[in-house]
Amino acid sequence: MQHDDVIWDLIGNDSFCSYKVKTKTQRFCRNEYNLTGLCNRSSCPLANSQYATVREEKGRCYLYMKVVERAAFPARMWEKVKLDRNYAKALEQIDENLMYWPQFIRHKCKQRLTKIAQYLIRIRKLTLKRQRKLVPLSRKVERREKRREEKALIAAQLENAIEKELLDRLKQGTYGDIYNFPIHAFNKAMEKQEEETESEEAEDEEEPVTREFVADDEFEESDLSDFEDMNNLKGSSDEEEDAEEESREEEESEEELEEEKTKAQSKGKAPLKGPIRKKRAYVEIEYEQETEPAQKSKAT
Amino acid sequence: MDSNEATTSESVSKKKGKTKKVKRKVKPDEAPVQEMGQAEGEETEKKSVSGPCFPPTFSVSEIKNKQRRHAMFLKLKEEKRKAPPKEVPKTIENQRIYDETTVNPEDEEVAFDEGTDEFSAYFSRLTNPKVLITTSDRPRGRTVRFCEQLATVIPHAHVYYRRGLALKRVIPQCVSRGFTYVMVINEDRKVPNGLVLCHLPDGPTAHFKVSNVRLRKEMKRRGKDPTEHVPEVILNNFTTRLGHSIGRLFAALFPHDPQFVGRQVATFHNQRDFIFFRFHRYIFKNEKKVGIQELGPRFTLKLRSLQKGTFDSKFGEYEWVHKRHEMDSSRRKFHL
Numbered sequence: 072m073q074h075d076d077v078i079w080d081l082i083g084n085d086s087f088c089s090y091k092v093k094t095k096t097q098r099f100c101r102n103e104y105n106l107t108g109l110c111n112r113s114s115c116p117l118a119n120s121q122y123a124t125v126r127e128e129k130g131r132c133y134l135y136m137k138v139v140e141r142a143a144f145p146a147r148m149w150e151k152v153k154l155d156r157n158y159a160k161a162l163e164q165i166d167e168n169l170m171y172w173p174q175f176i177r178h179k180c181k182q183r184l185t186k187i188a189q190y191l192i193r194i195r196k197l198t199l200k201r202q203r204k205l206v207p208l209s210r211k212v213e214r215r216e217k218r219r220e221e222k223a224l225i226a227a228q229l230e231n232a233i234e235k236e237l238l239d240r241l242k243q244g245t246y247g248d249i250y251n252f253p254i255h256a257f258n259k260a261m262e263k264q265e266e267e268t269e270s271e272e273a274e275d276e277e278e279p280v281t282r283e284f285v286a287d288d289e290f291e292e293s294d295l296s297d298f299e300d301m302n303n304l305k306g307s308s309d310e311e312e313d314a315e316e317e318s319r320e321e322e323e324s325e326e327e328l329e330e331e332k333t334k335a336q337s338k339g340k341a342p343l344k345g346p347i348r349k350k351r352a353y354v355e356i357e358y359e360q361e362t363e364p365a366q367k368s369k370a371t
Numbered sequence: 372m373d374s375n376e377a378t379t380s381e382s383v384s385k386k387k388g389k390t391k392k393v394k395r396k397v398k399p400d401e402a403p404v405q406e407m408g409q410a411e412g413e414e415t416e417k418k419s420v421s422g423p424c425f426p427p428t429f430s431v432s433e434i435k436n437k438q439r440r441h442a443m444f445l446k447l448k449e450e451k452r453k454a455p456p457k458e459v460p461k462t463i464e465n466q467r468i469y470d471e472t473t474v475n476p477e478d479e480e481v482a483f484d485e486g487t488d489e490f491s492a493y494f495s496r497l498t499n500p501k502v503l504i505t506t507s508d509r510p511r512g513r514t515v516r517f518c519e520q521l522a523t524v525i526p527h528a529h530v531y532y533r534r535g536l537a538l539k540r541v542i543p544q545c546v547s548r549g550f551t552y553v554m555v556i557n558e559d560r561k562v563p564n565g566l567v568l569c570h571l572p573d574g575p576t577a578h579f580k581v582s583n584v585r586l587r588k589e590m591k592r593r594g595k596d597p598t599e600h601v602p603e604v605i606l607n608n609f610t611t612r613l614g615h616s617i618g619r620l621f622a623a624l625f626p627h628d629p630q631f632v633g634r635q636v637a638t639f640h641n642q643r644d645f646i647f648f649r650f651h652r653y654i655f656k657n658e659k660k661v662g663i664q665e666l667g668p669r670f671t672l673k674l675r676s677l678q679k680g681t682f683d684s685k686f687g688e689y690e691w692v693h694k695r696h697e698m699d700s701s702r703r704k705f706h707l
Contacts, residue, residue: 200535200537201537201538212695217582219643219645220583220645220671220673222643223642223644223645223647224642224645224671226463226642227642229638229647229649232607233605233636233638233649233651233653233663234653234661234663236607237605237653237661238659240603241655241658241661246631249631252655252657
């Protein structure tokens, strides 16, 4: 009591105290025995020789009391009283222990007890509910997973896979008759095309072996243009059914005439037949004379 | 020494670093061969040609005989024309370590298992799926929107707000109301990052990590909102036994008979243990072409654990748990 004011002068309002935390509007006291948590003349445990607090340890509340007589014995300064678990009984205990103490300390102790009791209840309730387990993420692992996911996405080629699956399902017939694509006609057309390509290839390979320039007789007949020749050829080929090879060759020659320079038939015989045709065209002089002056006129 | 080398050059196949001495030795060997009658010469020539007996410095022009030289030349040209076989590049899928639990389509044991497991009720058309979608506590906007969009994608799905209820309490209630699935979307920092999929009567519970969630707003070139039609389901690349069970888990989310009128398809594509979910609308342009347009949300899943029985993290029996140190040690080993 004698020293309280002096102590307060030294540490109090604008002086330094190691437990003091100052903010713009308020001063807090970090002393663990402080009753209110604020830095006040009446709340400072250092500046009051007679002081009491309520503190909680492992779910049990204790009442701490300090009196002047024990000020010289720091080891025994604080008297610790275990308070009852029952809130009402604990209040009575506080009253009983702090019987003739100042009203401020009694009141604040009870308030503190109330607050502590409330938060203990809350803790118990929360532990009964689901706990949120925090799992630490390893940054390295996360980065690795992210990269692998990107690579997997690229490798997956999702659109292609989905389209392929859908087309497979269509072919299998899971959709029934909803989609009216002419399946059979399409397949037949595909097969025909395949046959034709195969036959053409076979013929191309055979051509060097069997060279038959059969068309001479027919060409001597007509004095018409090449296109009309081909029409005659076509007609004649339809009529004649002598040799398949002959007819095929004629058809091919027709095709070659129709498409002037056939890119498709890049194999052996097209160039050979070409110059032969041209030779024949040159033999019939009439064509040559007709075309040449036209070209000359165009040039001029 | 030299003669030995010459003879070995004829019989033994390609040797590098042949000296010119050896080559010249070979020539005089061939010269007497060529001087012999054509028939015999051809035979020996052909024998020596058929096996890879020539030293690498040999060229066609050194054969004196014109016809034989021409034949060799044509043969070489033929071989050149046939292009070398195209090499198949190595990919991770090619080099994948063979998983012994890969399911053979005709495996009887697997078929029997599948006939008697928790999904057999669904696959034998006894039950219809009914899905409850919920989140973890206090979901933020993105998660809520994700749930809503999921509910549009999955037919018969209902979104319920989780008011801090324990899953263990939720599950019996769902069972009593006839739900077949509970889907819980876990959220972290305002973004969905986990998915717990629990098949209800007493089915397995799968826990996935969710990543790359794209909501409908963020999709490029997306179509209109999905309609109420039941979509088709595509499950790709679920090869192992574990993959099979997960595939069935996803399949049982959707009702049996897709309505082809709707032309919608939901895809779960597994690639390297990542499951990509996409939702498309398709249209067949002709026999060979189909156009797809992405609609709904997209996300990727990675399986973290598969637990037998309904959700019980403490006492549940885990069929499969992802253990990073054991399972991620090899880059070519995948489990799904």
